Amino acid sequence: MTMAPAPAPGDEGGASMPAATPGAVSPASRAGVDGRPLLRVEGLKVHFPIKEGIILERHIGDVRAVDGVTFELRKGETFGLVGESGCGKSTTGRAIVRIYRPTAGRIDFDGVDIASLEGAALRQMRRRVQMIFQDPYASLDPRMTAGSIIAEPLEIHGIGTRRERQDRIRELLPLVGLDAAYGVRYPHEFSGGQRQRIGVARALALDPDLIVADEPISALDVSIQAQILNLLQRLQGRLGLTYLFIAHDLAVVRHISDRIAVMYLGQIVEVASSRDLNTRPLHPYSVALLSAVPIPDPAVEMRRQRIILRGDVPSPAAPPSGCRFHTRCWLRERLGNPERCSAEEPVLRELESGHAVACHFAEDVAGSVEQALVTGRRVPPTAIPAGGDATGGEVFVPGDATSEVPPGTPVLPEAAPGAE
Amino acid sequence: MSLETPGVTAVAAAPRRAEERVSRGLWSDAFSRLLRNRPALVGLICITAFIGVAILAPVIAPYGPYEQRTGGRLEAPSAAHLFGTDLLGRDMFSRVLYGAQISLQVGVIAVLMALVMGGLIGALAGGLGGWVDSVLMRVTDVLLAIPGILLAIGIIAWLDRGMLQLMLAIAVTYVPIFARLLRGSILALRESDYVIAAGAVGASRLRLLVRHMLPNALTPLIVQATLILATAIIDIAGLGFLGLGPPDPRTPEWGTMLVDARRFLQTAPHIVFFVGGAIVVSAIGFNLLGDGLRESLDPRLKR
Helix, strand or coil, X not given: CCCCCCCCCCCCCCCCCCCCCCHHHCCCCCCCCCXXXXXXXXXXXXXXXXXXXXXXXXXXXXXXXXXXXXXXXXXXXXXXXEXXXXXXXXXXXXXXXXXXXXXXXXXXXXXXXXXXXXXXXHHHHHXXXXXXXXXXXCCXXXXXXXXXXXXXXXXXXXXXXXXXXXXXXXXXXXXXXXXXXXXXXXXXXXXXXXXXXXXXHHHHCCCCCEEEEECCCCCCCHHHHHHHHHHHHHXXXXXXXXXXXXXXXXXXXXXXXXXXXXXXXXXXXXXXXXXXXXXXXXXXXXXXXXXXXXXXXXXXXXXXXXXXXXXXXXXXCCCCCCCCXXXXXXXXXXXXXCXXXXXXXXXXXXXXXXXXXXXXXXXXXXXXXXXHHHCCCCCCHHHCCCCCXXXXXXXXXXXXXXXXXXXXXXXXXXXXXXXX | CCCCCCCHHHHHXXXXXXXXXXXXXXXXXXXXXXXXXXXXXXXXXHHHHHHHHHHXXXXXXXXXXXXXXXXXXXXXXXXXXXXXXXXXXXXXXXXXXXXXXXXXXHHHHHHHHHHHHXXXXXXXXXXXXXXXXXXXXXXXXXXHHCCHHHHHHHHXXXXXXXXXXXXXXXXXXXXXXXXXXXXXHHHHHXXXXXXXXXXXXXXXXXHHHHHHHHHXXXXXXXXXXXXXXXHHHHHHHHHHHCCCCCCCCXXXXXXXXXXXXXXXXXXXXXXXXXXXXHHHHHHHHHHHHHXXXXXXXXXXXXX
């Protein structure tokens, strides 16, 4: 912009677009070649103790917000983490930026286990892993100007002189699409979208390798959401960032992510490439999630069916035995409530290359009518479960209970034949 | 604005516009809202008058506060003596003006002392948590359980009469209020996104407290301090009335003056009236101002 400071390091006068200038504050070593995992989370657990008593507190249990989560982020990719609220996706993100201390497990970042780092080593790591918060109104200190908010990470880490930090602010603001002169304004003078841009600029200030974006657009107007998504994508291309993108909206996540992990009740139930997850979801829960995403094609929408999960998410303080999803699983009903679901905890197994799922009966999802219907594929009319006609159907009757049910229709999971 | 399509004119114009426009901080924003609030404006005028009178008392007052005239005792208000004279022939107008000085001085210092002590306790309790929090809060609970004026009487009885003791006694009664207020704000702010965000970047606990939590916890403290100033002025008069005010009985302190005038309530009611009026106006003024500040500083009324 015309207001660009005279000799911003690495910036060629700043005529059109200020170049991404990792320059001044770049950490010496970047994660290695593409494909090598930048972040490897292994068996991550974050439990919050439940205490009782006024003076002498007794430990009476744990909320197992995250209970054994394993995944990998390759350098330069966007990894989506989806699930309904309370499934532990945000807690996972917050553990990675070490807002929470993990109860167990490893978080290997560029070869260093950061799960147990403390003191100076932790501070050094914080420079390379930054976070974008969900609520742009709550995440900016109302008593600080936009400039001082953006410069704060630099100040905390003692980077640059006051003047250099000013230059950096004037370089970061245009980078996120704001006027370089806006640095003197206070957060309440900005709109929601502009505030989120300030949040992004703050995350970029230290020139990090990994950004954990915790539902960065779910608090914004729909019209603004796309702008911020595009900004994030553009910045990724320019700065070589790796994103852990957390959201509850599968439509958003699959748009931006290379790979997606679906979480349910503190565990990952399925990991796949964005494409695979959309075309062939293999976990009954993923199928249900996908059924909630509209397809912009009326013809497809007509023959699609939604899978309404019954009941609420069980309490993470007392998760169900065996497979955590078995209390709400449509496939389990279809199969006649097999013992294995409630007895044995399924492990994440790689069913296809790069497509892992934690379900004992994932093979039954593959090629099922539900999978086809949810993804909008054409199915032979004979195979479609008789919707609403619960008495007449012989072949796919069990499917009825889990397919879309008119409001008020009693749901009878016991009515599933095919058991024994 | 989009980064890819920087319209030449827009880019040239935008920075200049932004530069011209001086950013309005939260404080100036709040002040302009305060001026639009009628009751608060009345309060502000009362308080400005009160403070002005207190500071300018030596200039405005036609007589000295101790100046006695044997001739005119318990005189009714007249042109020479606007508020009349008391038993010793002292000009009541001058004494009320000097009284404002004492009330303001004692009140402000006492409230500041309470603010500092209470703020320190609250910040420690909220910032450190754990057993420090438990111990400090139980102590403040004990203080809070004793009625304020009784506690003040006890402290003066223990430390003897004197201006400093008076201030201390009033300060101690308000310490728990400030302590709890700040502790509560800090506990809430500790979970706020921007404090968590700064913590995730690597800010130390001290920095979080000083840079983020204290500035944001300040507004309720300011509001509370203004409201407490009103009660403190009444407390000062109350203690003076009970004979626990300034040790020198001639001091023009409003409460002490009330006691002196009480005996002549029938014959010379104007003395009680003007002194009482001064107390009421200053107390109401701080109350209105405090309420107005609460409204204009409350971030929930924003956006």
